[in-house]
Amino acid sequence: MSRSGPEFIETEEQLFSDIKTKQSDGEISEEAAAAFSELYEFANELGDEVRIGDAKNANFRMYVDAHQGSYQKDPSVFSANINYLVKIWPAGMPLPDDGEQSSVQWERDDFTALRQEFQSLRGVAHDDQEVMFSTMVENDTLDEFKSMIEEFVVTCRQKV
Numbered sequence: 001m002s003r004s005g006p007e008f009i010e011t012e013e014q015l016f017s018d019i020k021t022k023q024s025d026g027e028i029s030e031e032a033a034a035a036f037s038e039l040y041e042f043a044n045e046l047g048d049e050v051r052i053g054d055a056k057n058a059n060f061r062m063y064v065d066a067h068q069g070s071y072q073k074d075p076s077v078f079s080a081n082i083n084y085l086v087k088i089w090p091a092g093m094p095l096p097d098d099g100e101q102s103s104v105q106w107e108r109d110d111f112t113a114l115r116q117e118f119q120s121l122r123g124v125a126h127d128d129q130e131v132m133f134s135t136m137v138e139n140d141t142l143d144e145f146k147s148m149i150e151e152f153v154v155t156c157r158q159k160v
Helices: 012-024 030-046 108-119 133-138 142-158
Strands: 049-051 059-063 078-081 085-087 130-132
Touching (some): 012 030, 030 049, 030 059, 030 078, 030 133, 085 133, 108 142
Antiparallel strands (some): 049 059, 059 078, 078 085, 085 130
């Protein structure tokens, strides 16, 4: 059952409790619970920072310093919400659209490659940069997703 009222998931303890509650209530499968936990652990191992919050369901965002460069805003490489979406769209935010000098060392082609790989996952629409987490679980694309994220992060780090 989703949380009601103003209470957001803000800590790791709350994240895992929400996963367990959703599984116990039959809202998510055992497979989905394990997959979300696995994705969260992957983010903690690969990322420089993982933030939980701003949603009423288990959720997080993975941040990598080399991805952000000196960009003044705070984009994650990806975000995930157990009841909703996995998104990569923030990963392209540090790239300027208007020809001004980039605040990152990696290039537009690096993000384009990530976006194209993401869009090739079963269940992701051609022009989308997000997909329902449940679709990833049903289509068994979590390992492919993790691989493409790892490749993008390695690329960002190598270019610093």
